[in-house]
Amino acid sequence: MAIKIMPLTPVIGAEVTGVDLSDPKPGDVEAVRKALTDRQVLFFRDQDVLAPEAQVAFAAAFGPLHTHPAAPQMAGHPEIFVIHAHRESRVANGNGWHTDVSCDVEPPMATLLQLHVLPPTGGDTLFSSMFAAFESLSPVMQAFLASLTATHASEHVYRGRYADRGVDDSNRTYPSAVHPVVRTHPWSGRQALYVNPSFTTRINELTTDESQALLDYLYRHQQRPEFQVRFRWTPNAVAFWDNRCTQHFALWDYWPEERKGHRVTIQGERPYHDPDSVPRHAAHPITKLARRL
Numbered sequence: 001m002a003i004k005i006m007p008l009t010p011v012i013g014a015e016v017t018g019v020d021l022s023d024p025k026p027g028d029v030e031a032v033r034k035a036l037t038d039r040q041v042l043f044f045r046d047q048d049v050l051a052p053e054a055q056v057a058f059a060a061a062f063g064p065l066h067t068h069p070a071a072p073q074m075a076g077h078p079e080i081f082v083i084h085a086h087r088e089s090r091v092a093n094g095n096g097w098h099t100d101v102s103c104d105v106e107p108p109m110a111t112l113l114q115l116h117v118l119p120p121t122g123g124d125t126l127f128s129s130m131f132a133a134f135e136s137l138s139p140v141m142q143a144f145l146a147s148l149t150a151t152h153a154s155e156h157v158y159r160g161r162y163a164d165r166g167v168d169d170s171n172r173t174y175p176s177a178v179h180p181v182v183r184t185h186p187w188s189g190r191q192a193l194y195v196n197p198s199f200t201t202r203i204n205e206l207t208t209d210e211s212q213a214l215l216d217y218l219y220r221h222q223q224r225p226e227f228q229v230r231f232r233w234t235p236n237a238v239a240f241w242d243n244r245c246t247q248h249f250a251l252w253d254y255w256p257e258e259r260k261g262h263r264v265t266i267q268g269e270r271p272y273h274d275p276d277s278v279p280r281h282a283a284h285p286i287t288k289l290a291r292r293l
């Protein structure tokens with residue numbers, strides 16, 4: 001069966017059919033890479049439960065895998081992070097806008113998540129395009145943001161977070177990194193806004209007040225619905241997102257129901273901003289429209 005890419009909104013997201021992630025055919029990985037470059041997050045329904053080895057193998061076709069700095073590792077499969085929320089949970093992973101582990105000096109470039117257990121309703125994941133968020137800003141604002149760097153910290157996110165899963169982190173230190181506020185995507189040359197409310201703590205070149213005011217504005221802007229796609233999971237569906245140009249929010253609106261799956265992340269490069277990068281993708285008209293709204 002030929003691989004088919006069906007866009008879900010004008011700017012972000014596509015459903016992909018015709019590929020079995022447990023047994024990709026020659027050309028599938030390249031086709032998925034191309035679709036991810038364009039659509040930023042891909043959804044695969046009708047998959048069988050992926051064995052940990054198969055999920056790891058598919059992710060590893062895109063590059064070496066990333067190790068999470070805080071989450072417990074699955075016994076026998078250290079690359080797998082078990083996503084699990086249930087009646088006894090005190091926190092649920094991803095329940096707020098973020099880019100995965102942006103506190104790392106080399107944050108993960110992409111994440112592959114399969115969910116096996118779903119609540120009867122709720123538990124959707126929202127994704128927002130940081131290409132669209134950047135491209136819809138005025139040229140003056142774009143140039144200003146491109147001159148800035150931001151600190152991404154993680155102690156406030158991770159300290160004690162996995163205590164209920166047996167993680168004692170009293171002797172652990174957590175990563176923090178400085179990244180450009182606008183990052184260039186290495187595959188397409190497009191520029192993406194790269195600050196997020198979970199990890200970004202300040203804009204380094206501004207005063208504390210200025211930094212907070214600008215971050216508040218950017219967070220509000222990034223969350224505009226026209227930059228988003230919302231995924232309603234079905235059993236064993238897989239989402240594959242590019243952390244270099246998206247943020248996501250896993251809604252925890254289903255307590256006390258259970259939601260469970262396996263996540264694998266792929267190592268990324270150190271974020272950079274290339275002012276001379278000429279995007280090979282033209283901005284979608286919706287982002288130009290958004291400038292006027």
Ligand code: SIN
Nearest residue numbers: 083093094125250263
């Ligand atoms: C995450 O933030 O990695 C979790 C996403 C999800 O559970 O939908």
